[in-house]
Amino acid sequence: MKRNAQLGLLLTGLAxxxxxxxxxLLGDAWIRILAFSLLYMMLALGLNIVVGYAGLLDMGYVxxxxxxxxxxxxxxxxxxxxxxxxxxxAFPAGLHLSAWIAIPLAAGLAALFGVLLGFPVLRLRGDYxxxxxxxxxxxxxxxxxxxxxxxxxxxxxxxLARIDPVRxxxxxxxxxxxxxxxxxxSAQLYYTLFLLxxxxxxxxxxxxxxxxxxxxxxxxxxxxxxxxxxxINTRNMKLLAFALGxxxxxxxxxxxxxxxxxxxxESFVLSESVxxxxxxxxxxxxxxxxxxxxxxxxxxxxxxxxxxxxPLQLELFGAEWIAPEALRMLLFGLSLVLIMLLRPRGLWxxxxxxxx
Amino acid sequence: MTRPLLEVSDVSxxxxxxxxxxxxxxxxxxxxxxxxxGPNGAGKTTLFNVITGLYPPxxxxxxxxxxxxxxxxxxxxxxxxxxxxFQNIRLFAQMTALQNVMVGRHIRSSGPHSGPLxxxxxxxxxxxxxxAIAEAAQSLLHxxxxxxxxxSLASTLSYGDQRRLEIARALATDPLLxxxxxxxxxxxxxxKNTLEQLLRRIQADGRTILLIEHDVRMVMGLCSDxxxxxxxxxxxxxxxxxxxxxxxxxxxxLGRGHRHG
Numbered sequence: 001m002k003r004n005a006q007l008g009l010l011l012t013g014l015a016x017x018x019x020x021x022x023x024x025l026l027g028d029a030w031i032r033i034l035a036f037s038l039l040y041m042m043l044a045l046g047l048n049i050v051v052g053y054a055g056l057l058d059m060g061y062v063x064x065x066x067x068x069x070x071x072x073x074x075x076x077x078x079x080x081x082x083x084x085x086x087x088x089x090a091f092p093a094g095l096h097l098s099a100w101i102a103i104p105l106a107a108g109l110a111a112l113f114g115v116l117l118g119f120p121v122l123r124l125r126g127d128y129x130x131x132x133x134x135x136x137x138x139x140x141x142x143x144x145x146x147x148x149x150x151x152x153x154x155x156x157x158x159x160l161a162r163i164d165p166v167r168x169x170x171x172x173x174x175x176x177x178x179x180x181x182x183x184x185x186s187a188q189l190y191y192t193l194f195l196l197x198x199x200x201x202x203x204x205x206x207x208x209x210x211x212x213x214x215x216x217x218x219x220x221x222x223x224x225x226x227x228x229x230x231x232i233n234t235r236n237m238k239l240l241a242f243a244l245g246x247x248x249x250x251x252x253x254x255x256x257x258x259x260x261x262x263x264x265x266e267s268f269v270l271s272e273s274v275x276x277x278x279x280x281x282x283x284x285x286x287x288x289x290x291x292x293x294x295x296x297x298x299x300x301x302x303x304x305x306x307x308x309x310x311p312l313q314l315e316l317f318g319a320e321w322i323a324p325e326a327l328r329m330l331l332f333g334l335s336l337v338l339i340m341l342l343r344p345r346g347l348w349x350x351x352x353x354x355x356x
Numbered sequence: 357m358t359r360p361l362l363e364v365s366d367v368s369x370x371x372x373x374x375x376x377x378x379x380x381x382x383x384x385x386x387x388x389x390x391x392x393x394g395p396n397g398a399g400k401t402t403l404f405n406v407i408t409g410l411y412p413p414x415x416x417x418x419x420x421x422x423x424x425x426x427x428x429x430x431x432x433x434x435x436x437x438x439x440x441x442f443q444n445i446r447l448f449a450q451m452t453a454l455q456n457v458m459v460g461r462h463i464r465s466s467g468p469h470s471g472p473l474x475x476x477x478x479x480x481x482x483x484x485x486x487x488a489i490a491e492a493a494q495s496l497l498h499x500x501x502x503x504x505x506x507x508s509l510a511s512t513l514s515y516g517d518q519r520r521l522e523i524a525r526a527l528a529t530d531p532l533l534x535x536x537x538x539x540x541x542x543x544x545x546x547x548k549n550t551l552e553q554l555l556r557r558i559q560a561d562g563r564t565i566l567l568i569e570h571d572v573r574m575v576m577g578l579c580s581d582x583x584x585x586x587x588x589x590x591x592x593x594x595x596x597x598x599x600x601x602x603x604x605x606x607x608x609x610l611g612r613g614h615r616h617g
Contacts, residue, residue, distance in 0.1 A: 204476050207475055207476050207478065208472065208475050208476065211474075211475035211482070211486065212458075212462050212465075212470055212475070212485075212486070212489070213470075213472060213475050214475075215451070215455055215458055215459050215462070216459065216462060218448065218450070218451055218455070219448050219451070219459045222447075222448035222449055222450055222451060223446045223447070223448060223449075225410070225446065226442065226446040226447070226448065227448075227459070228409075228410075228430040228431060229408065229409075229410070229430055229434065229439075229440055229442075229446075230434065230439075230459050230460045230462070230463070230525060230526075230528075230529060231430075231431045231434030231435060231439075231460070231462065231463030231529050232431065232459065232462065232463075233431050234431075240472065244472065
């Protein structure tokens with residue numbers, strides 16, 4: 001790598017870590033928006049492996065987000081010990097799984113679910129695949145919604161609360177941290193952790209893309225029969241794409257649960273899957289930087305509008321003409337249409353089919 | 357006489373009520389270019405697809421290089437040593453020429469390093485392997501005469517170059533038998549000539565070629581042995597000169613009532 005490029009990368013990284021200080025001046029809500037954009041970036045990057053690289057349209061990706069979120073929520077909240085005396089006896093102090101164990105665990109569990117989804121859909125492509133995966137996403141959500149009887153495992157629609165925050169030694173991420181007089185708000189602690197995870201996810205994505213695995217995925221995307229005829233074991237490569245893609249979603253889900261302290265099936269509805277697909281397609285399928293940009297724009301802009309739309313209208317027109325929520329969806333739809341018309345391959349499409 | 361490289365016998369394949377192949381046998385001697393011809397709908401491509409693992413056969417015995425192989429799974433067939441091209445070119449359009457050929461090389465370069473961990477940690481073995489794949493692919497591009505186009509997207513290559521790229525990609529799997537489905541279709545005479553030279557060179561380098569081709573002049577010029585299919589059966593087999601004179605072949609192509617000469 002060139003020296004200048006290295007320096008540029010270092011400065012960008014530094015700027016990203018310091019960004020919340022600037023956002024914090026506008027209010028802590030903005031730091032939360034940034035932190036959430038990073039969660040969505042991880043989701044979009046995970047889906048990019050399945051959709052962007054391997055060309056398998058997955059419309060139920062939010063299921064893996066749910067698996068990650070619930071696996072952390074169950075193992076780091078009092079819910080299970082409250083409802084199962086056996087567990088309460090075995091763990092008198094509660095389960096309280098550390099987030100540092102939960103992250104790889106959530107990744108692993110989500111990967112397992114990815115394979116579970118992958119097996120039945122190996123022979124499907126295009127529309128058929130989209131419908132089945134969409135169904136899978138709904139099945140997971142409906143399970144979470146209904147697994148409160150006869151055994152109360154997920155607490156149904158009420159969701160799971162009192163989830164432990166991430167802890168690093170004596171530091172709890174739920175409380176502001178004061179370092180040498182500088183107070184770092186809780187959201188910023190999470191932001192920093194999410195940023196590290198997102199960068200890791202990006203690095204893994206890029207390295208996979210530029211390897212025999214990435215080439216095999218792209219070959220399957222371009223022409224599955226030709227890929228088979230070249231000796232690619234398409235079954236294994238597809239399962240690998242489902243598993244790895246899902247694992248990123250699982251990590252994002254676990255972090256979501258820790259950050260919110262609460263999860264419920266409502267967070268994992270179909271429209272979330274649709275938004276994640278839109279992030280990938282809009283940003284540029286198969287291009288890591290493009291997908292990250294897509295996630296940032298599609299999450300941060302609509303969220304930001306929530307805070308900006310009303311004061312801005314009052315300032316300009318003296319009255320609120322359009323409700324912020326309506327305006328959000330209006331602009332969201334409009335931007336999707338415009339981008340697909342003007343840049344059908346995505347905002348930041350790959351220059352070539354990825355390099356060797 | 358030495359044992360043929362490829363021996364298939366009693367191959368049958370039905371599509372619903374249509375018997376596309378019934379009891380077909382085919383032998384391909386080592387180091388030769390063998391032609392498979394027949395009128396439209398005779399079952400050439402079906403036989404080709406069965407041999408190369410694309411369609412599962414209803415019955416048949418398959419062996420390559422004296423070893424039986426199972427045509428049920430394509431990547432096993434490729435592993436055994438049969439690589440193919442397609443009648444309607446099937447390249448990885450949005451990948452570069454080099455990447456296309458590299459994909460073909462994967463099956464001959466897999467090992468413990470080829471899992472995701474090798475790729476994520478960029479282990480030295482992984483990197484060495486990637487370099488070897490790229491070098492092999494580049495030299496194959498030179499071999500088929502498009503070495504300068506390695507960084508072009510496959511979809512941007514000219515028709516003739518796409519045909520060559522497909523051959524290079526098939527050669528990357530290091531096949532004992534290279535199976536070409538109408539490689540000269542849609543080519544002009546100059547392109548056909550260069551293709552013939554390329555095929556002769558591949559043969560001279562020790563590979564065996566199975567060729568489906570409509571261009572009779574090309575088949576007669578290249579092939580040492582021709583098998584003729586009609587309505588899912590072998591109706592003639594032998595040297596091109598002999599096959600051309602065979603009344604059964606003439607009848608299949610021209611219909612009853614015609615007399616040769």
